[in-house]
Amino acid sequence: MADSFDVIIIGGGPGGYNCAIRAAQLGLKTAIVEKRGRLGGTCLNVGCIPSKALLHASEAYEAATHHFADMGIDVKSVSLNLPKMLAQKDEAVDGLTKGVEFLMKKNKITYLVGTGAITGPGAVSVTDADGKVTSLLTKNIVIATGSDVMSLPGVTLDEERIVSSTGALKLSSVPKKMIVIGGGYIGLEMGSVWRRLGAHVTVVEFLDRITPTMDGEVSTQFLKLLKKQGIVFELGTKVTKVEKVGKGVKLEVEPAAGGPARTLEADVVLISIGRKPYTEGLGLETVGITTDARGFIPAQHWATSAPGVYVIGDVTFGPMLAHKAEEEGAAVAEIIAGKSGHVNFDVIPGVVYTNPEVASVGKTEEELKATGTPYKVGKFPFMANSRARTNHETDGFVKILEHSETRKILGVHMIGVGVGEMIGEACLAMEFGASAEDIARTCHAHPTMSEALREAGKAVDGWVMQL
Numbered sequence: 336m337a338d339s340f341d342v343i344i345i346g347g348g349p350g351g352y353n354c355a356i357r358a359a360q361l362g363l364k365t366a367i368v369e370k371r372g373r374l375g376g377t378c379l380n381v382g383c384i385p386s387k388a389l390l391h392a393s394e395a396y397e398a399a400t401h402h403f404a405d406m407g408i409d410v411k412s413v414s415l416n417l418p419k420m421l422a423q424k425d426e427a428v429d430g431l432t433k434g435v436e437f438l439m440k441k442n443k444i445t446y447l448v449g450t451g452a453i454t455g456p457g458a459v460s461v462t463d464a465d466g467k468v469t470s471l472l473t474k475n476i477v478i479a480t481g482s483d484v485m486s487l488p489g490v491t492l493d494e495e496r497i498v499s500s501t502g503a504l505k506l507s508s509v510p511k512k513m514i515v516i517g518g519g520y521i522g523l524e525m526g527s528v529w530r531r532l533g534a535h536v537t538v539v540e541f542l543d544r545i546t547p548t549m550d551g552e553v554s555t556q557f558l559k560l561l562k563k564q565g566i567v568f569e570l571g572t573k574v575t576k577v578e579k580v581g582k583g584v585k586l587e588v589e590p591a592a593g594g595p596a597r598t599l600e601a602d603v604v605l606i607s608i609g610r611k612p613y614t615e616g617l618g619l620e621t622v623g624i625t626t627d628a629r630g631f632i633p634a635q636h637w638a639t640s641a642p643g644v645y646v647i648g649d650v651t652f653g654p655m656l657a658h659k660a661e662e663e664g665a666a667v668a669e670i671i672a673g674k675s676g677h678v679n680f681d682v683i684p685g686v687v688y689t690n691p692e693v694a695s696v697g698k699t700e701e702e703l704k705a706t707g708t709p710y711k712v713g714k715f716p717f718m719a720n721s722r723a724r725t726n727h728e729t730d731g732f733v734k735i736l737e738h739s740e741t742r743k744i745l746g747v748h749m750i751g752v753g754v755g756e757m758i759g760e761a762c763l764a765m766e767f768g769a770s771a772e773d774i775a776r777t778c779h780a781h782p783t784m785s786e787a788l789r790e791a792g793k794a795v796d797g798w799v800m801q802l
């Protein structure tokens with residue numbers, strides 16, 4: 336007789352494991368299936384966590400090699416120990432994935448290692464590495480299979496010279512020349528890592544701007560600062576060919592709008608042009624689910640077209656972000672348990688963890704203009720923030736967009752050191768329907784970078800004070 340569950344979750348990433356924990360907390364008999372052999376998904380294994388470990392370490396290296404002397408710290412010689420830097424990243428990943436496994440045990444969730452497939456309504460099979468198949472029954476299925484790396488048509492990733500983010504997280508030496516195709520989250524974070532460690536980095540971006548979904552003003556400032564750091568940008572440029580030649584890689588590029596072709600050469604090419612939803616071998620056809628043209632599983636409030644089958648995270652609509660997947664995981668568990676699970680898609684922050692960081696939540700100015708929404712802007716530069724000046728970290732600004740009639744904050748966009756930590760305050764304010772004045776009238780500790788958010792709040796109504 337097959338084991339039976341209230342809910343089986345396929346995929347052990349931030350969507351899946353958070354869904355499992357919430358479901359178990361609500362008293363549901365829960366199982367989670369993961370084929371990787373380690374929980375945590377893309378985020379913990381080859382995404383958020385290892386990339387942040389390398390961003391942190393490479394930032395410390397750059398500070399030691401370029402900025403310590405300005406603060407009166409003379410270090411005799413600083414050298415890079417790349418194997419150790421990669422090993423400390425792997426240690427962080429190991430610790431956290433084991434932590435998630437512990438949480439499964441603690442919450443009495445059945446963890447099955449293997450490839451999960453839907454075999455019909457209320458039926459799931461799990462095939463382990465030896466080919467052994469276990470059949471399970473369940474009242475509900477949650478698909479949380481995430482996303483996978485994507486290459487250019489006809490270009491094979493060898494993860495050594497032509498790499499995705501996965502290969503870029505473990506290069507065995509610092510390339511002299513690196514070309515990054517795609518100026519989005521991955522390209523700018525991983526490009527920053529390898530530039531700090533000594534690579535000459537060129538970013539080739541199809542559009543005429545980087546981070547296309549971010550507020551335009553922030554994006555323009557971001558581009559300026561990254562250029563100042565030495566990253567070269569080829570905007571409005573399309574790649575027509577990528578091929579391995581000798582020990583390097585040759586690219587053919589031409590203007591996106593058409594024009595003469597040029598050749599670029601590099602030791603390593605990182606392809607970071609977006610990720611694709613992952614549904615391979617999932618058995619969607621057995622319950623009549625079809626993906627959309629781009630491969631995403633369509634859903635209404637996470638319910639797919641098949642009764643009792645839900646979908647969350649990167650494999651369905653919305654931003655491909657770990658915290659979005661986590662929110663959805665908790666919401667779906669609550670819905671299955673008969674509660675009213677909810678996600679506020681207007682308040683999902685996005686952070687690029689470069690230096691300076693870029694952080695944003697809500698509508699951009701371009702989106703407000705396009706919809707004819709009446710709005711007011713309040714801006715404050717870090718150049719005028721005392722903590723930023725003390726720390727010699729004055730690049731960037733905070734911008735608040737407020738509805739000019741309802742006075743609700745519609746968006747907050749920041750660029751500056753550590754703004755990834757500051758965006759949480761903006762999210763909370765928006766969740767509570769705050770106005771810019773609410774932030775302006777909230778006492779903030781001095782001297783802190785977060786005072787810039789308060790001053791931007793004042794700027795909306797024209798009473799900025801601090802300098």
Ligand code: FAD
Nearest residue numbers: 346348350370376377378382383451481648649655656657
């Ligand atoms: P995933 O994390 O992709 O997990 C899905 C899991 O399902 C995988 O482990 C996979 O092995 C498993 N699976 C798939 N099919 C099956 C099957 N049939 N049976 C069993 N198991 C299966 N987001 C952020 O918010 N912040 C960041 O800083 C950030 N940095 C990133 C850096 C990089 C380099 C990358 C690549 C991504 C980053 N992301 C970041 C995005 C983030 O990793 C994803 O949005 C997030 O992991 C999505 O979670 P998920 O649970 O939907 O899917």
Ligand code: NAI
Nearest residue numbers: 517518519520521522540541607608609610655656686687
């Ligand atoms: P992305 O969508 O962030 O950026 C892709 C970029 O590539 C865009 O600027 C796009 O215009 C460009 N592009 C697309 N096709 C191209 C082509 N043929 N030639 C040149 N440029 C092209 O995707 P990315 O960076 O691959 O990351 C995937 C996802 O992973 C992100 O969307 C994000 O959701 C997530 N992520 C989040 C991070 C974070 O939260 N800090 C960090 C890394 C990834």
